[in-house]
């Protein structure tokens with residue numbers, strides 16, 4: 001089987017590429033290396049440097065590839081940035097994804113696995129957030145993911161494609177066997193920031209809001225290890241290639257950790273002090289985000305295995321602690 005992994009040099013994509021190569025899938029990575037890293041590229045995969053906004057780049061890759069399926073990770077992903085520069089997100093995420101879909105059709109590639117996000121839900125109306133939860137993104141990034149999902153649904157309804165849209169909650173961790181070490185540049189997510197503070201690269205970090213209606217007052221999130229995400233992608237690929245009906249599913253654990261709990265666990269695991277300041281709440285941060293996980297289990301037989309916070313943090317400290 002031949003797969004084109006777009007955005008496969010990035011944090012999640014590179015873990016998925018590793019998993020697919022381990023299972024004998026012939027992988028081509030297509031990436032412009034804007035945030036992806038050369039050091040993340042798997043030797044077993046072909047690499048094509050190109051941009052999803054340049055249609056001729058895509059056409060060249062498809063022309064040479066004869067792919068059975070596309071996995072699409074390429075996107076800008078900062079909710080905050082998307083509110084300041086929506087045009088960047090419109091272009092890269094919306095136009096880029098439509099370019100991919102249209103190039104797929106041109107070259108008769110009919111299957112796609114798409115990286116969606118819990119950002120499609122917006123404020124949680126109830127917990128756990130299952131896939132029937134209202135879709136009311138509160139940032140433009142989340143809107144782009146929803147709009148792409150809607151286009152996938154239309155293309156499928158018109159008989160053009162089959163797809164899986166995987167809504168990740170908070171991706172974290174590094175390959176458990178330590179094979180990937182490419183660190184994210186200027187991270188904005190909690191766990192890499194905790195790691196950078198533990199390693200001394202940052203003198204301290206901020207905890208945004210300690211007056212939420214949670215046990216310790218800080219926000220609660222559902223963290224999912226990238227190795228669990230990688231396995232879910234492989235299972236989604238098999239599901240789609242078996243001709244099952246389109247799938248939209250959460251990928252998460254159904255369990256949450258507060259920001260202060262994560263910091264406390266990180267202090268134990270790293271043996272370092274982690275200095276932090278408690279500051280104001282950030283706009284648009286819901287108190288508790290925990291996923292419903294039944295659909296992924298029913299459709300794919302998938303459940304998280306490595307997503308307890310200790311395993312996640314230990315796998316990250318192997319990368320950040322050296």
Ligand SMILES: NC(=O)c1ccc[n+]([C@@H]2O[C@H](COP(=O)([O-])OP(=O)(O)OC[C@H]3O[C@@H](n4cnc5c(N)ncnc54)[C@H](O)[C@@H]3O)[C@@H](O)[C@H]2O)c1
Nearest residue numbers: 007009010011012032033034035036051052074075115171
């Ligand atoms: N990290 C998370 O917690 C999380 C949660 C939910 C959803 N997602 C989604 O998962 C996907 C992967 O996220 P990630 O954390 O690995 O991010 P990342 O930035 O590490 O990976 C994105 C990859 O896409 C490439 N890329 C971006 N724009 C491109 C373009 N125009 N042409 C070609 N390549 C391009 C980048 O170079 C990079 O390799 C994204 O779609 C993101 O929105 C991530």
